[in-house]
Amino acid sequence: xxxxxxxxxxxxxxxxxxxxxxxxxxxxxxxxxxxxxxxxxxxxxxxxxxxxxxxxxxxxxxxxxxxxxxxxxxxxxxxxxxxxxxxxxxxxxxxxxxxxxxxxxxxxxxxxxxxxxxxxxxxxxxxxxxxxxxxx
Amino acid sequence: xxxxxxxxxxxxxxxxxxxxxxxxxxxxxxxxxxxxxxxxxxxxxxxxxxxxxxxxxxxxxxxxxxxxxxxxxxxxxxxxxxxxxxxxxxxxxxx
Numbered sequence: 001x002x003x004x005x006x007x008x009x010x011x012x013x014x015x016x017x018x019x020x021x022x023x024x025x026x027x028x029x030x031x032x033x034x035x036x037x038x039x040x041x042x043x044x045x046x047x048x049x050x051x052x053x054x055x056x057x058x059x060x061x062x063x064x065x066x067x068x069x070x071x072x073x074x075x076x077x078x079x080x081x082x083x084x085x086x087x088x089x090x091x092x093x094x095x096x097x098x099x100x101x102x103x104x105x106x107x108x109x110x111x112x113x114x115x116x117x118x119x120x121x122x123x124x125x126x127x128x129x130x131x132x133x134x135x136x
Numbered sequence: 137x138x139x140x141x142x143x144x145x146x147x148x149x150x151x152x153x154x155x156x157x158x159x160x161x162x163x164x165x166x167x168x169x170x171x172x173x174x175x176x177x178x179x180x181x182x183x184x185x186x187x188x189x190x191x192x193x194x195x196x197x198x199x200x201x202x203x204x205x206x207x208x209x210x211x212x213x214x215x216x217x218x219x220x221x222x223x224x225x226x227x228x229x230x231x
Contacts, residue, residue, distance in 0.1 A: 050158050117230050
């Protein structure tokens with residue numbers, strides 16, 4: 001499993017890791033910074049992580065995916081630090097023999113990451129900023 | 137004498153429970169970690185949450201509030217000890 005926090009995502013590194021002769025499918029999801037949120041222009045996002053626990057949770061999610069689907073390899077990488085619109089902030093990926101498992105597992109990885117992994121993002125607008133999801 | 141000093145030092149260090157803070161809870165408290173004095177007699181996750189909301193009412197207005205003990209999500213009734221690594225987990229927003 002390729003699981004880590006980084007300041008910059010290298011898509012080639014993920015593909016090189018996931019690729020395998022026995023796999024007929026390599027599926028990745030790349031999350032990027034959107035330049036707008038709820039009608040406001042987003043200037044940048046800042047990500048903060050409780051790193052040891054975030055890595056532990058990411059590894060648990062990757063293990064669960066391996067238990068649920070017949071997949072060969074799993075990758076999850078998330079950034080910490082400041083990112084501008086268009087930049088990559090998270091990548092999840094799997095390789096499997098057939099595409100169905102790879103689509104399902106890849107979606108599972110990103111959906112679960114958003115629920116449990118202790119990573120926080122602050123959205124910066126032109127005149128203010130807010131911690132995403134902090135308030136109802 | 138040296139041993140006595142060491143014992144006093146360790147007692148002081150161990151009796152203060154340290155809470156790691158992240159995200160919005162750093163902004164609310166203005167700190168990266170909080171020390172919970174031993175005389176508050178906080179022994180459970182639930183007790184810690186109640187104490188935090190009393191100290192910082194803005195923490196009570198968050199969508200959710202979790203506590204992690206040694207890098208694992210803890211339940212309200214779980215016990216806390218000063219030796220554990222305790223962290224406050226406000227609503228997560230990765231991805």
